[in-house]
Amino acid sequence: MGCDKSPRSIAKKLRKLQKQLERYERGGSSSSTRRSRTSQSSRMSSRVRQASTSRSVSPGLMDNLPESQDISEDLNTEDSPDTKIIEGLSDGGRLLCGVHYTQSTSRRTLIGAALKFDKKLQDTMIMAPIQTLLFGEGLGDRISQYKSLQRSAAELRPKSVAPTAGSSGNKESKRNNLNFRGPPR
Incomplete structure (x- = not known):
């Protein structure tokens, strides 16, 4: 997949992936692949049940799980049509995550500018x-x-001290009077 992240290209890629998935669900599986999938799913179910009993999880909880396939076994075969579909769905998911992240960061930046x-x-x-x-x-x-x-930081800062009436600041202001005559040079 390319690096183009425009909304049109993302929508186009997602439509393409959706069509592939629909094609696969309609007629992509023959009776032999169905048999192998049911055997895989039964093996997976038995593995899950064994793991649940070994980890002292209530077995009744695991009985309600739907029959599932072991994805790693499907992906090990290069000829499997599932591999291409899963790769496409993975790419689509990455694209959606990237778009969501860039939108979130731009929204945060706009709010932060305020x-x-x-x-x-x-x-x-x-x-x-x-x-x-x-x-x-x-x-x-x-x-x-x-x-x-x-x-608390404002309370800890030292407060500025106002000059008193008899301080040297008043004498300097009298000396800077425009009518003041200084000593001759």
Whole structure:
């Protein structure tokens, strides 16, 4: 697959993969492949049940699992049509993940640009990992922690001292008067 990530090319590739999958589901399996698949699925089911009893998982839970195929056995044969379909679906999944990631990062950047007034808050929000929510779980908690740290830092900073009436600052301001005559040169 190419590196073209435009929405049109992604949609075209997904339609192509969907057609391949539909073709495969309609008539791609003969009776011999059905027999081999049922034997594979029964072997897989027995392996799952054996693993469940060895790991002390309740066996009743594993009885309700649907019959499934062992994908690794299917992929070991190069001639299998399943290999091409699975590779295509994998490529489609990667494309969708890439598009989702780029959209999420661009949305975060646009929202972060609105926070120009507070660069540290912007950095705090952008450094959060993307999870189910755009800025991750617990954004409100992180913002409240940031604000409490800002308040405590403001309390710890030394306050600027205002000059007193008898300090040297007043004498200098009188000397800088425009009508002041200094000593002759």
